[in-house]
Amino acid sequence: MARMPLAERRRQLTEAAIRAMTRDGVSRTTTRSIAAEAGTSLSVFHYCFDSKQALLESVIETITEHCVTVVKEAIRPKATLRETVRAGFQAYWDHVCAHPGEHMLTYELTQYALRQPGFDHLARRQYELYGATYAELIEEVRRGDAEFRLHVPVPVLARYLAAMTDGLTLNYLVLGDEAAAADILGMVTAHVAALVAPQPATG
Incomplete structure (x- = not known):
C-alpha cells in the first residue's frame, strides 16, 4: 500500500x-x-x-465542511444582498437534497453522543461548530457586499441560522415535502435579508 x-x-x-x-x-x-x-x-x-471520540469529531467536522465548501462558493456577491443570501441558502438546500443520508447521519451522531457516557462533549462540539460556521459565512458576506448592515450581533444571527436550518432539514428528512421546504426557505431568506440589509430611511 x-x-x-x-x-x-x-x-x-x-x-x-x-x-x-x-x-x-x-x-x-x-x-x-x-x-x-x-x-x-x-x-x-x-x-x-x-479513540472513537477522535474519529467522531473528525466525522462531524468533515460533514460540516462538505456544506461550507458549496455555500462559500455560492455566496460570491450577486446583484443584490438578497440574491446573495438566497444563493447561500439554496446551495445548502441543494446539498441536503443531494445527500439526505449524510444529513440524517448528523442527527444520529448527536443522539449517539448524548446517549454514550463520556461522549456528550461531541454533541456540544457539533452545535458549537454549526454556530461558528455560520458566523464565518456571515463575515464572508459582510466582506463582499457593501449593502451589508447587520442589525443583530453576529453570534445571535449565527445561532439563529444554525437552529433554523437544523429544524428545517430534520422536517424535510421526516416529511419529504420538497415544496413545503422550498416555501419555508423563501420565507427565511426574506427574513434574514431584512436583518442584514440597510434599514429604510424614516421621517
Whole structure:
C-alpha cells in the first residue's frame, strides 16, 4: 500500500467512516468496517485515530465542511444582498437534497453522543461548530457586499441560522415535502435579508 501523509490518511478514513455510518448507522459501524471501506488495515486506522471520540469529531467536522465548501462558493456577491443570501441558502438546500443520508447521519451522531457516557462533549462540539460556521459565512458576506448592515450581533444571527436550518432539514428528512421546504426557505431568506440589509430611511 502506498504511503501517504497522516492528514491525508485521516481524511481518507474519515470519508470512509461517513459512507459506512450513512449506510449502516453509527452504532453498527466498527473500526474494522471503516478500515475495510477505506481499503486499509486496522493498524493504520488505530495509528490515525487513538479513540472513537477522535474519529467522531473528525466525522462531524468533515460533514460540516462538505456544506461550507458549496455555500462559500455560492455566496460570491450577486446583484443584490438578497440574491446573495438566497444563493447561500439554496446551495445548502441543494446539498441536503443531494445527500439526505449524510444529513440524517448528523442527527444520529448527536443522539449517539448524548446517549454514550463520556461522549456528550461531541454533541456540544457539533452545535458549537454549526454556530461558528455560520458566523464565518456571515463575515464572508459582510466582506463582499457593501449593502451589508447587520442589525443583530453576529453570534445571535449565527445561532439563529444554525437552529433554523437544523429544524428545517430534520422536517424535510421526516416529511419529504420538497415544496413545503422550498416555501419555508423563501420565507427565511426574506427574513434574514431584512436583518442584514440597510434599514429604510424614516421621517
